[in-house]
Amino acid sequence: MADDSFDSEALSGESIEDTRQTDEEKCKNKKEEEENDNLKKNLVLIKSISNALTTILEENKKLDNYKEIIKKQSKMVFSANSIPGISINDYLIRIQTYSGIEKSTLILSLILIDHLCRKSELILSYYNIHRVLFGSILISIKFNEDSYYDNKFYSEIAGVKLKELQNIEECFFEMSDFDVYVDQQEFEQYRQYLEDYNEISQDQKK
Numbered sequence: 001m002a003d004d005s006f007d008s009e010a011l012s013g014e015s016i017e018d019t020r021q022t023d024e025e026k027c028k029n030k031k032e033e034e035e036n037d038n039l040k041k042n043l044v045l046i047k048s049i050s051n052a053l054t055t056i057l058e059e060n061k062k063l064d065n066y067k068e069i070i071k072k073q074s075k076m077v078f079s080a081n082s083i084p085g086i087s088i089n090d091y092l093i094r095i096q097t098y099s100g101i102e103k104s105t106l107i108l109s110l111i112l113i114d115h116l117c118r119k120s121e122l123i124l125s126y127y128n129i130h131r132v133l134f135g136s137i138l139i140s141i142k143f144n145e146d147s148y149y150d151n152k153f154y155s156e157i158a159g160v161k162l163k164e165l166q167n168i169e170e171c172f173f174e175m176s177d178f179d180v181y182v183d184q185q186e187f188e189q190y191r192q193y194l195e196d197y198n199e200i201s202q203d204q205k206k
Contacts (some may be wrong), residue, residue, distance in 0.1 A: 027073075035056055039082045042096055048194045049110055050089035056124055058098070063086045077164070077171045078128040078135070091130055095137060098157045105144045109136040111182050111190050112172075120175040135172035138165070139180060 058065065063071045073079050086094070095101065113136045116122055131193065134154075155165040173180070 002037065030139075033169065042101075042106060043093070045103055045106055046092045046096060047089060049106060050092055051086070052110070052194065052197055053088055053113075053129060055122070057126055057129060060123055062124070066125075068127055070127060073123065073125070073128060076122075076128065077167045078122075078131040079125075080127050080131065083126045084130050086130070088129060088133070091155055092173050095134065095157055099141070099149070099154070101137065101141055102145060105140045107187065107191050108140040108144055109133065109180060110194070112136040112139060112176065112180060113184060115179045116172060116176040118197065119177045122175065131158075131160070131168050132172075134160075134206060135168040138169055139172060142164060143180060 017109060060069075070079075074081075084091075091108075096106075096126065113124075116132065116136070122128075122132070134157075136149075138154055143156075148169075151165055151169075152162050155162045158165055160168070178192065
């Protein structure tokens with residue numbers, strides 16, 4: 001005959017609530033570890049992306065009508081009233097630290113910025129690069145990752161209000177003519193470009 005009595009020793013141990021909290025803590029710790037690992041792995045890539053974007057910004061500053069361009073684009077949702085105090089590299093590290101995005105998402109975000117500029121003839125500048133960058137990353141996260149946070153969380157990372165972030169996302173889609181599809185060949189071209197860019201940068205430092 002089966003023993004239907006309860007195991008009093010088991011019942012006297014951790015409660016269901018304690019077990020649930022322990023599991024939640026384990027999941028949280030595991031996620032934090034994964035995000036830290038992603039940050040370490042992506043630091044080189046982040047540096048390559050920030051250097052590549054900075055090179056573009058510096059080249060754009062040399063345009064004869066640069067001041068006119070800045071004035072013309074000042075009313076766009078991407079443009080800030082003043083140049084943000086945080087560097088592109090530090091901004092990317094902040095995004096990576098809090099969102100734990102994947103390497104492929106970072107690469108995809110650079111491709112989407114290129115799509116945006118080609119479709120809209122947007123000129124990147126120090127006034128708009130942070131919002132353009134975050135808009136591309138936000139869209140890349142939603143297209144490329146299995147799970148992600150809500151826009152309120154990302155607005156806090158981006159340092160903008162929720163409504164403003166939603167406008168940035170919508171405007172990015174519209175101005176890029178919804179050209180957010182990236183095939184494997186294009187992705188590999190950009191991945192290789194960033195790897196080569198990093199190697200060239202390292203050689204120049206030697």
